[in-house]
Amino acid sequence: MDPWSLVYEGFDPEREGLREALCTLGNGRFATRGAAPEAVADGVHYPGTYVAGCYDRLTSKVAGQELTNEDMVNLPNWLPLTFATPGSEWFLAGTAGLLRYRQELDMRHGVLHRLIRYRDAEGRITSVRQRRLVSMADPYLAALETTFTAENWSGPLRVRSALDGRVTNEGVARYRDLRGDHLTRHATGTRGDLTWLRARTRSSGVEIVLAARLDVSPDVAEPPELERHDDLIAETRTLGLERGRPAGINKIVALTTSRDLAIADASSAASRRAELAPGFAELLERHEIAWHDLWERARLEVTGARIQRDVRLNTFHVLQTLSPHTADLDVGVPARGLHGEAYRGHVFWDELFVLPWLTLRFPEIARGVLRYRLRRLPEARAAARAAGLCGAMFPWQSGSDGRDETQRFHLNPRSGRWTPDHSHLQRHVGLAIAYNAWQHYAVTGDMEFLAGTGVRLLVEIARFFASLARLNPASGRYEIQGVMGPDEYHDAYPGAPAPGLDNNAYTNIMTVWLLLRTREALDLVPRRAREDLCRGLGLTDVETERWEEIARRMRVDFHDEVISQFTGYERLAELDWSRYRHVRRLDRALEAEDDSPNRYQVSKQADVLMLFYLLTARELRRILDRLGYPPPPGVIRRTVRHYLSRTCHGSTLSAVVHAWVLARTDRAGSWQFFTETLTGDLTDVQGGTTAEGIHLGAMAGTLDLVQRCYLDLEARPDGLHLNPVLPQHLTTLSLCVRYRDAELCIDADPTRVRITRADDGPPALDVAVHGHHARLRRGDSHVFPLPERRAEGEPPGPGVPP
Template sequence: MMKYDYGNGENENWIVAEEVFSTKHLGKAESILSLGNGYMGLRSVTEESYLNEQRNLLVNGTFNNFSEEEVPELPNIADITNIDFKIDGERFSLEFGETKKYIRYLNLKEAELVREIDWVSPDQKQLSFKFRRFVSLEDLHLIGLQIEVTNKGEQVDISFESGIDAQLTNTGSQHFHEGEKRIYDKKFLESIQTTTESNIDIVVLTAHDLKVNNESLFIEPKMEIARRKMTVNYDLTLNQGDSLVIDKTSMVYTSRDNEWEGESYSLSEMRKLALSNLKANSEKGYDANFNEHKKAWETKVWNAYNFRLKTDQSFDLLASRFAIYHLTVMVPAHSDKMGIGAKALSGEGYRGHSFWDTEIFILPFFTFFNPEIAKSLLKYRYHGLIGAKQKALDNDYQGAMYPWEAAYPSDGEVTPVWGAVDIVTGEQTKIWSGFIEQHITADIAFAVYQYYSATGDEAFMNQYGYEIIFETAKFWSSRLEWNDEKKLYEINGVIGPDEYKEHINNNAFTNYMAHFNLSLAIEYHDSLQANNEDLLSELNERTSITAAMDDLKTAKEKLYLPKPDKESLVIPQDDTYLLKKEIDLSKYKNADTVGKLFDDYNLDQVNQMQISKQADVLVLLYLMDQTHHEMSKELKQANFDYYEPRTTHDSSLSLSTHAIIASDIKNKTLAYDLYSKAIQIDLGPNMLSSDPGVHAASIGGIWQIILFGFAGVRVKNTKLTVNPSLPEEWNELGFVFQWKNKAVQIDITKSEFTVTPLDNQQITFECEGKTYTSNEAITI
């Protein structure tokens, strides 16, 4: 059972807690309480073992293929969290004895996991436990654990086994060779793992430091090395009132770290550095290492964003902070060759692959709050041009055709081919996304446009951005199909954002986004031709974009764009959606579990109904509204009213777009209701919702609702617009965002809002069609 009002005083609305432990619902807390720093993610499994637990330590970018029949995935590296205690020879477990007090919580402000237990053993021994854990934001390689055990009763013999366990798999797939194991000075444990196919070396080290009643204690451990595992075992006796404190310090390094990439890499040198740093951090101890980590969170995150919210709905404040926390721990800020997985680094769901989730739902937060990270995420896509070009070539297209699922940039398409069971035929369902869900190519181009519009980062465009835009536009010009009867180009046989419609023709989202991609390439090319011929010449050597211009312009002019119905204003989602039969969706929209629809129908049947998995036309309106297209309130209203009743929201990506459109049409009540549902995707009462990992795109979507919906901060045709629509439940909202390399503070109340350019820098923005320019605070 989760508890969201546990924090008080300075920790009020900073604590996500579990107040009742249940072995039936391990996954929820393991995921939403997970720790990380973008370099690695540690699932919050308890120290003692339970059936059905899922131990995960995932390091970004370390993808490996188990076999040729499978796709790359982030391997589950050696576990350092498992510590098994024995009390008078009997295993400590909350399934035995009596638990008199239990609380486990994640302090979002300090990014520390804490678990406190008062426990009586089956033999009536009384003990209290306090477990603490963090993954450092200051030193990306460092994991700290601390356990304090206090004897509250008669004398007790206590022992514990701890070490490095590399026997873990990814649901049965073992991604590592046996590897070398060693224990130095009976204290420092070192495990070398090398992936079986990608040949990535991973060094995992750990050390233990013991104190009894605040006095350092050295006990010679019993050392054991077994297959893919090594442990140290300690035995001691605690009298009544005695307190044992164990600091367990661990370090993780890989040959994919920035400092080890290239010809200078040496495994022996990496091992030396890792061991040296382990010794130094072990000597410092948990508290000193944690304080540095806590300071990093304060300066790099909470002070930088300066998020403020006044509301009687305290859960909203907690959920907004929860989103910032997870956005921080999921992003690989240290490397531009790594993306964000659909489950971030909190679990094995989707194998650590990146989707359009990043560009459309997650990246906007960083574009407006931490542009350097946004740039790094876009450079990941630039590095991915290698695989995207190969995918285009393999499909007889030109330019760059981005993979639906991406792993390491050079891996190309990594979407699995086969999925869940077909309830009608009993066969495995084919996953078509990797073949025909092609809108991601234009989504990435849009993200480049949005980043450039918000930052004005010419250097990025010169080195990376223009090439992405040109190569993706070339793909679309080669992908279009000529309809000789209509004298127009079409895009047939695709999947749009609504994945309940496969092999459809002229998906409105795909067609409009492709048209935007083509238009952007033409605009950028013509601008460079007029203003920077040297750069264009350099880009031509790589892209031959000038030679492709005639094709791009013809494609843009002749591409079919589904138009709104003149009377209803409804844009057809595709050629046949509006002709399909309708059914009552109330049973499925109100279901406790996602995908309830497929208990009654298979995908082929759903394909013939007016049922959408998620926003499709609405996400088109939301994105196109940020370009030169004018998407009126009436157009948004009409399409919202038509498509929302037909949308199950089975995708966690869906609610945020609907909430933003609801804000745009000034339906504050509905917008807030959708926001309230969005924040419960991970934090709600459903104890099974997050078992495979958190919903990374939904977490990004929470902040899209706040930033683009409630605060109304938006790019509009490369200009900044601010049109707040604060829900009635909120009294004040404020934060600091970035625009054109300038820090801007916005403060919103029910009656007015103030835009303040910090450091006395001039800012220009539009509100309700009127332009404001100032280097001082402007109140409207």
């Protein structure tokens, strides 16, 4: 197996959607699904091109309700290219006499290859080779190279290339009752040798322009046949094929929008870029150089060709969604990448699983994503005020401007019913933003970031959660009521007239963590700058003193020496798991039976266990101690066992968290969860969802598992600490990270860790491995011996005390 390639042999209509998602090519600004160039949306194929941050809002009437949704827009299709031998119909893979059909995703170079051999009705055999790229060197360009060889015949071959604006958003079956006609005001035309197509989104008014140039080899003397409509422009060329002699046609495309920087207008910019673009060979060379540089920074080498291939596949798709080009854009982390239309391209809390990996590799990208949140701070403040609260209430689903895009109704495909959706009550998205802001400073040491973006986000989010917390005179504890936790299956108490739960443990404990870290962040800012910040934010000692009180008196519930997910959790019934074995979406199964997960101790994904994913055991113990809940021995292990046995893993993120929390106490179980999430999209573990877009959080989460969990890598005030215990299946691990502006190469095996520092960054860095400290100067290398591998459960690891 080539660990740089994903290969598919044969044409498989039932798996075409999955392949299209996994063979998507992108550069962080835009991406195009791996659909066949000759394909149209027909239930088998789904061409899709998406520009990061390009959204549009439409109102639909469904089941008597008016629903307004903002979607990431499927843009005009630049791919269309098909061909026909004399007297034959245009080629379609599903109807042609295929002799061979092969797709290969070359991840090293960011190129999608396709090989076709087919026989037409007259017995003529033609081979077709295609290479496709979405340029990582120039984020406005894409290209398709097609080479034809007539194997047993000579004669004319017609080739038809088009720009197609007749597209809608219809890539997710359960959304098809909703409007998807986001594009309007189409126009097409020619400019010299170029063809162009322009369209505009209906409500957001974003203008999108495609301009295409065809380079034909050998040259074709005859002028092209032109077909022009308002929403489609096509040109047909006739190639004179000679038996055994290749002939090619290259399609170079520029995609611009009215949101782009440094343009006069989208139309002239697209034409100019397409006109000035080099030929395919030079485009490919520049593209490969850009990918080489990315892979140097993203290097993560593990044992075994298959595991290595899967790690690279996840890395590849993370970097195609969030590349260095993204750092200059005003975009967040779309939960399903730029690979499809699931979740409407919205930004959830998935950055909690994505940014830790990026921060240690590409801090400029992570910083750009956090600026996306900072720019939407006014909208988050307005949402808090509308709810009668303080600070900033970030929405569960965000899109273009930071308004709450969370749906209010959900279609259950099992029952066909639209039911109320209360997921907007997941206030914990703000905790994820704050966590990432703090981690960014901890890893980079960027005081300019902390004193600007970091503190502003932390303070406003802290204000919000402090205003959510209300003192209950009966218990003398602060409580947070009427929210949902990460579990997502529980949105109300059984029979309650209103949605919401009280004292979700994850929300309450992370609120305490947030208040403590915000105070610490303020203390780190130099005095004069801190005074200016507090004055600008209107932050007073009275307010921070209340934070201190909440951080000592927050309520946390327990039952049977286990942390309770929320108040009253222990009163819920136990589910008859024998009836629902292997059912991942229990909410849909139960609703179809007129039942609800609100009645049961079941979880879609990790909730309480998220605490052990984000916090070390040391941090968690300190928080519980200061709250007056000294944790009894073994509470974390009991809590892990309790919820693990009651979780159906209806989210791909669930396996990431469980792999993490089991890393030291159950290495075999951790590895099983790791491999499941590592290959979750490749195997389509959720049964059809990958075709709608990859699961970016799970992909990045697996990379972070290898990087931070299995190395137990932690950025502390006194330096970078590692306490690795590699799984038995990872006998070697090699990677590069950036810490405090220095590049560190880490090579680990079961007996030792070597850390080598490049000649950059500060004069000296402190690192520690299993408590053994070293100060690394520029160019230094140090070998740390590891203790003999102990029995499972020792030594303590992330979130798991001895």
